[in-house]
Amino acid sequence: MNNASLRNLAADMLVDLLKVYSPSGREREAVEILKSYAQNLGYEEIVVDNVGNLIAGYGQGDTVFAVIGHIDTIPWELPVHFDGSTIYGRGAVDAKGPLVAAFIGLALAKNFVNLRKAKVYAIALVDEERDSIGAKHLVKSRFKLSGAIVAEPSNTDGVVVGYRGSARFSIVCRSSGGHSSSSTENSACEKLISIWGKLKSFYSDTNSVFSTTPALLKFFCGEDAPVIPRYGEALISIRIAINSSVDEVIKTVNNIVRDFENCTVNVLDYTKPVKISIGNTAARAVVRAILQNNMKPRILNKLGTSDMNIIYPTITENIVAYGPGKSELAHTDRESITIDELCKGIAVYRDAVKEFLRLTTAQISRA
Numbered sequence: 001m002n003n004a005s006l007r008n009l010a011a012d013m014l015v016d017l018l019k020v021y022s023p024s025g026r027e028r029e030a031v032e033i034l035k036s037y038a039q040n041l042g043y044e045e046i047v048v049d050n051v052g053n054l055i056a057g058y059g060q061g062d063t064v065f066a067v068i069g070h071i072d073t074i075p076w077e078l079p080v081h082f083d084g085s086t087i088y089g090r091g092a093v094d095a096k097g098p099l100v101a102a103f104i105g106l107a108l109a110k111n112f113v114n115l116r117k118a119k120v121y122a123i124a125l126v127d128e129e130r131d132s133i134g135a136k137h138l139v140k141s142r143f144k145l146s147g148a149i150v151a152e153p154s155n156t157d158g159v160v161v162g163y164r165g166s167a168r169f170s171i172v173c174r175s176s177g178g179h180s181s182s183s184t185e186n187s188a189c190e191k192l193i194s195i196w197g198k199l200k201s202f203y204s205d206t207n208s209v210f211s212t213t214p215a216l217l218k219f220f221c222g223e224d225a226p227v228i229p230r231y232g233e234a235l236i237s238i239r240i241a242i243n244s245s246v247d248e249v250i251k252t253v254n255n256i257v258r259d260f261e262n263c264t265v266n267v268l269d270y271t272k273p274v275k276i277s278i279g280n281t282a283a284r285a286v287v288r289a290i291l292q293n294n295m296k297p298r299i300l301n302k303l304g305t306s307d308m309n310i311i312y313p314t315i316t317e318n319i320v321a322y323g324p325g326k327s328e329l330a331h332t333d334r335e336s337i338t339i340d341e342l343c344k345g346i347a348v349y350r351d352a353v354k355e356f357l358r359l360t361t362a363q364i365s366r367a
Contacts, residue, residue, distance in 0.1 A: 010342045014100045018080045018089035024072040024130035041107035051137040054124040059115040065356050066121035069099035069151030070128035086338045094330035097337040098151035098323030105349025112354050135307040139314050147282040147318035147356050150308040153325035156341050160321035162301035165240035165273035173263040177230040188232035189221040191260045198256045209301040212241045246270045274309045281359050283320040289351035
């Protein structure tokens with residue numbers, strides 16, 4: 001495939017996917033479009049599983065490699081526009097852009113893979129931006145890989161080896177109430193405000209991968225009548241430092257809430273932080289592929305979370321995250337990716353397959 005044809009394919013494929021609004025829970029139409037492209041790209045085995053994940057593969061053998069992205073986006077649709085060099089739209093960078101690059105890149109790698117000794121998958125997961133139903137289903141179904149790349153934007157030359165974890169808490173406070181002119185007890189609102197203040201004071205304000213930081217997502221309290229609020233509820237998210245643990249954070253929140261009478265805390269969900277070695281086989285393969293495409297790899301840790309937090313280590317310990325596009329544009333109204341970034345990502349994914357198979361001694365076809 002010549003350069004012009006590759007650029008046209010990447011642009012058409014991404015624009016078609018972006019035109020279909022697919023926030024978490026509404027991915028079906030986008031999956032069908034990607035399935036059609038996968039068929040045209042030459043994938044031999046294409047399956048949509050019970051939760052809606054698209055799994056496209058080729059080859060056979062004991063060495064099994066995959067690039068795993070997600071096809072859902074956050075809510076809030078954006079206009080889709082292509083000006084000839086840059087594609088704009090919700091999901092352009094997080095993460096339909098990397099997903100398109102992965103599906104094309106792995107299709108191009110097929111010419112270099114010994115199809116009798118290695119199996120290669122391109123996978124589009126659902127629900128990553130919400131509850132990660134897609135990734136959790138892969139784990140539950142005992143899906144196993146020799147190695148994997150998680151397709152997330154890493155500024156095209158970044159190799160992501162760590163993500164913070166997260167936990168969400170619902171905190172409910174109650175009080176006896178009373179007339180607003182003669183309160184003798186802290187209101188439910190005041191208790192929640194105090195709890196939030198203690199959490200903010202306990203955790204550092206430094207927003208780095210090695211700090212744990214809380215965020216107040218929702219706060220409901222108070223009544224229209226002139227009475228002391230009897231009930232209040234807060235939804236709090238805490239990003240967990242790479243060098244910390246979910247258990248430590250849960251213990252801290254419980255200890256703070258315990259000091260307030262008639263207040264309770266419930267852990268809604270959590271994702272453990274993840275930190276992998278740059279020496280694992282998948283990470284080494286990506287580093288080599290970036291170098292082969294005339295870029296200097298940068299080792300990165302991320303403030304957020306990804307499906308890598310869930311996949312590692314159950315599905316594979318040989319894992320890394322990589323993808324084209326500027327990660328700082330994710331979840332913004334300026335979300336976009338250039339064709340040059342897409343094509344560089346395609347080349348890196350293609351070459352990472354070849355390097356992983358070389359490193360694991362699986363034979364490479366000399367086609």
